[in-house]
Amino acid sequence: MAWSTREIAELSGTTIKTVRYYHEIGLLDEPDRRSNGYKQYEIRHLTRLLQIKRLTGLGVPLEQVAAMGTDPDGLVSVFRAIDTELEATVERLQNIRRELAVLTRPGAAPDVPAGFHAVAERLRDNDRALLMVYAQLFSDESMQTVQQVLRDRPDDALDEAFRDLPADADEATRQALAERLAPLMDPTATTNPVTLAPKATTPRQSDAARSTAGQALEALYHRAQLDVLRRAYEISSRPGGTGSHGS
Structure with a gap:
């Protein structure tokens, strides 16, 4: 026929x-x-x-x-490669579904990275924007640490003091606030220090990530806040950690 x-x-x-x-x-x-x-x-x-x-x-x-032809080894190789790609696709889709499930809950915040919805209510617009940039630049492990600090060790008074810091804050106010922030940056003063490891795989990419993070900070916070962050980092970096800044 x-x-x-x-x-x-x-x-x-x-x-x-x-x-x-x-x-x-x-x-x-x-x-x-x-x-x-x-x-x-x-x-x-x-x-x-x-x-x-x-x-x-x-x-x-x-x-x-x-x-492909009829070579059995060639066929198996192609099928295995496709299976690997499908496995990655399935995992990606499952992650998307989990994220969508979170975003459909009442009060969900689409303007923060995945995992930060529980703390989003306490964040201001510039904080949310910075976290979105950080999530793009830094490792999942780094962001999980940031998330854990925000969730497990909330300090509303400290948060408000930093957010409401006047742009013309005097020297004493900046220094006092920096000393309160320093323990969060000191690996010897907490079990979960906030360290940011770039996702990048090359030194050039790592430098670019840190440069971008710095530009984001400068765009989202005023000079007095940036000065406080700089001081807090310097205090936490002194020999002996934050415990030595008053000696």
């Missing part, structure tokens, strides 16, 4: 255009023609179309379908 192009397309669940394209790229052999010039497709053409449909449905690119 022989079929026309339209019939073979319908039988294989594809389109006439697709069948012709497969001929063009060499995936499907051209059939013999009748005396009137019409193509005569046979069982071998149908089985080939069904094979191509199955492989492309599994995610095999057409160029790989053409190159």
Whole structure:
């Protein structure tokens, strides 16, 4: 039995255009023609179309379908590579679903990184913006530490003092606030110090990440706040940690 192009397309669940394209790229052999010039497709053409449909449905690119042939080792290698890609895709989609589940809850905050929704209510717009930038630049482990500090060790009075610090705050006010902030930056003064490790894999990328973080800080906080952060870091970096700043 022989079929026309339209019939073979319908039988294989594809389109006439697709069948012709497969001929063009060499995936499907051209059939013999009748005396009137019409193509005569046979069982071998149908089985080939069904094979191509199955492989492309599994995610095999057409160029790989053409190159696969019948080598068992080659087939297994291609399938394993696709399976690895699918595993990563499934994980990504599961993460998206988990995030969407959080964002559909009452009071959810789409303008903070994943995991920070529980503390979002205490954050101001500049804090939220900084966290979004940080989540792009720094490792998941770093952001988890930041999240844990915000969640487990809330200090509303300290937060308010920093956020409401006047741009023209005097020397004594800045220094006193820096000393209160310093323990959060001192790895010897807390079990979960806030350290920011870039996601970058090269020194150049790491430098770019830190530079971008610095630019974000300068854009989101005024000079007095930045001065307090600088002082707090210097205090925490002294020999002996924050415990030595008063000696």
